[in-house]
Amino acid sequence: MVTARARGSEHKYLAVRAFLADLVATELAVGDAVPSERSLTEKFGVSRMTVRQAVDALVTEGVLERAQGRGTFVAPPRADFEMRLTTFGEEARRRGLVPGAQVLSAGVAPATAPVAEAVDREPGTPMHHVVRLRTADGNPMSVEEAWIPVDLAPDLLAGGVPESLYAALRARGLDPTWGEETITAADATPEELDTLQMRTSRAVMRTSRRTFGGDAPLMFSRASYRGDRYSVFVPLREARPTLVPRSTPPGSPVPGRIPEGSPR
Incomplete structure (x- = not known):
């Protein structure tokens, strides 16, 4: 069962995450530092663990990046x-x-x-x-x-x-x-x-x-x-039979094309 305390912690994590994402989108530039964990803890009245969870999520998404010993900064866009x-x-x-x-x-x-x-x-x-x-x-x-x-x-x-x-x-x-x-x-x-x-x-x-x-x-x-x-x-379409086998027998017509991966 999800307790009221757990739900409250989750909502606070989302609030911190949304605040940082909006800050990156509207005020900060690539390479700018985001507010420290301590200041975010005080601003939202949450634990450092909650703040760290929100920051970790944005790091995983590529929005922020950490520099050891220096802090957390706005990452270049992917x-x-x-x-x-x-x-x-x-x-x-x-x-x-x-x-x-x-x-x-x-x-x-x-x-x-x-x-x-x-x-x-x-x-x-x-x-x-x-x-x-x-x-x-x-x-x-x-x-x-x-x-x-x-x-x-x-x-x-x-x-x-x-x-x-x-x-x-x-x-x-x-x-x-x-x-x-x-x-x-x-x-x-x-x-x-x-x-x-x-x-x-x-x-x-x-x-x-x-x-x-x-x-x-x-x-x-x-x-x-x-x-x-x-x-x-990756654009997705309805499932269809595979069009291109790994090899094509000599003299056979070339089957339909398939999308390729990362560009050369």
Whole structure:
């Protein structure tokens, strides 16, 4: 049974949470400090545990972020990307953000067994391998790796890493038309924490994608996205039979397309 005291505590928690959310929306800017737990305790006449619960909820939602030893501050807004087959830059600009990329490494490397299987090649097949840090409005968003068979586009990296790998493939008559993606949640590695400048959260969203042109695999890619800066918008429809199997028999018509995951 829920006691009157429990209900009262819940209402006070919601009041504190609503007050802080409204403060962020109407008065504070990104990086501004929110009132201290002590001042909120005095203002609402509640315990520190109740105040902390309200703050924790907003931290989890990405509205606030804690800096150890300094306090709690307004967090930068999350980038809300829709699951579509677009480039990272296209989707960022569509959301009013300025996309950026820093090449961490690029070159040709032999395909490992998992990569080879993903692009329907033999292990050891030469692959273009590109690792990039992707940013939105200057904020680190993700670390991405992409593998493209050299035999598909031998000159792909001749002039440096293209701004858009999809656009570079299209320019060579290799049009990405559909794909499949797996999304999982995980703790960031020490390298990811450093590269993505993560200070208040360890959560990342990992994606693994195969991109196809017709029935031919064009690219295999993996990415790790900051859990505190990134969310995915997924349009939902009524349940239907799966349209795209993992592989298509030779000579069969290409089945219907499916939405893709995080943009490249």
